[in-house]
Amino acid sequence: MSEKIYNMVDLETIEKLADIVAAKELGEITIADGEKYITVKGKKCLPPMPLAGAPVAASPAVSAAAPAETPAVSQKPAGKSIKAPLVGTFYAAPSPDQPPFVQVGDTVKKGDVVLIIESMKLMNEVTSDVDGVVQEILVKNGDAVEYDQPLMILS
Missing domain, CATH: 2.40.50.100 (RNA polymerase II/Efflux pump adaptor protein, barrel-sandwich hybrid domain)
Structure with a gap:
């Protein structure tokens, strides 16, 4: 972590934010003070979604883990x-x-x-x-x- 961040937020605050993210099972939490901000990301943080119409490249790990058969039932709930x-x-x-x-x-x-x-x-x-x-x-x-x-x- 750079010294710049230490000047903005103390380590104790960062640890408290990390505890909140873990305890509440959040994807991330951000605190801001004027133009300065810090974001703490948890395990549930999802990768950024691609823009509509943007091509999506398949990674080898995703391809290898993909199921061989697509289920006939839609995962999206009806209604x-x-x-x-x-x-x-x-x-x-x-x-x-x-x-x-x-x-x-x-x-x-x-x-x-x-x-x-x-x-x-x-x-x-x-x-x-x-x-x-x-x-x-x-x-x-x-x-x-x-x-x-x-x-x-x-x-």
Whole structure:
């Protein structure tokens, strides 16, 4: 690590950030002070996605690990998905002693609150942007969620 980084953030802060990334199973965390910033990446950090239309080169490791047969069933869940609008912690209910907002089989109307995502100590209600019936809830209460991660499938 360069001396420049030590002047910006002390080692203790970097270690605390690394602990947070590991404990919350985050892909990465960034802190900024003006134009200075530091990013700590965890094990769940995904490689950058290629731009649309850009050719993707297959690496030998990926080719060797690719399955010999493509499954007939699509991996993408059928139906309309409700995705995480921000990074945080998923909660199915308004508080631990109350029932969940929705369960599998419940009918949801556009604008209904379906879950909460806690981010930076703030509880953010997430509403459905479509009408439908809850087919599947893809995450468990208390799970860390990433931006744009599918959380719920409606039919």
